[in-house]
Amino acid sequence: MTLQQQIRSNRWRTGLLFVLFGVLVAIVLAVASLAVDLPLLIVIGIGLIAYGIFTWYAAGSMVAALAGAHPITRDQYPELWQAVEAAAVGAGLAVTPAVYVIDDPAPNAFAAGRNPDHSYVAATTGLLAVMGPRELRAVMAHEIAHVRNRDIRTMALAAVLVGVLLILSDILLRVTLWGGGRDNSNPFAVIGLIVALILAPIGATMMQMALSRRREYQADATAAEITGDPEGMAMALAVLDADKRQVRHVARATAHMYIESPLVKGRGLTGTLGGLFQTHPALDKRIAALEEAGGFTLDRDAATAGLPPEATAPQPEE
Secondary structure, three states, X not given: OOHHHHHHHHHHHHHHHHHHHHHHHHHHHHHHOOOEOHHHHHHHHHHHHHHHHHHHHOHHHHHHHHHOEEEOOOOOOHHHHHHHHXXXXXXXXXXXOEEEEEOOOOOOEEEEEEEOOEEEEEEEHHHHHHOOHHHHHHHHHHHHHHHHOOHHHHHHHHHHHHHHHHHHHXXXXXXXXXXXXXXXXXXXXXXXXXXXXXXXXXXXXXXXXXXXXXXXXXXXXXXXXXXXXXXXXXXXXXXXXXXXXXXXXXXXXXXXHEOOOOOOOOOHHHHHOOOOOOOOOOHHHHHHHHHHHHXXXXXXXXXXXXXXXHHHOOOOOO
């Protein structure tokens, strides 16, 4: 299957996923209606729709604010700017995305926006410190790939829908505890509450997983196509894998946008279950996919030789 065929197939899967998401919300609302009066549910629904529309149009700026990203000029970070421009030209974009920087020592990057004409690419200062020119070009090509493949629109919509689902769950909990206009002695009211509390977080996590994992493989492959350098992309992923530092400010709802999961690795539920609920595929698997496609074997020691000691040191428990 060619890269373009994979992208088209992924869009069909995305459409199906959003349909299933709508079904999930409908089920939660239907069960919750047993504990909450219909007029109140309508008011909640209208409010959430308005919130969703507002969040959709403000998604780019909201993600930047959550990440602490700020726009920069060519003179401030010329190598980063040039890498973004080169990737945009190689990808055939009509508009070069804006360039943002996040003051954070952990290496990471993401792309965000509603569409290719209204998008930006953000990189941490840590990424700029540990990546050589070759690896930096690959990472920016990866993010530009998300822009060209229109993943940013899907991922922004996912973040909005996940937020709406979590808010809906919280509202239904509070309304049910306050009475909701109905007799809470009804056992179905308790069932509605349980459904809202359990399905919303699980649904949000599963959506992030389904949307992000396949797209990361495709963005890696597209970056290799844009730069003509699959080994450079693999080298960049090896550096990210070896660097143990974590991004300091990140929201779970936007974690799926980053090139590498910004959430703490190996701890809590995700560590206990071997990454079952991670939004990203393992970096080892992504590197292996590039090696297979490019016909090379990556020298990891050489790729990560320039990392400073603090990057690979075990990180303290929080």
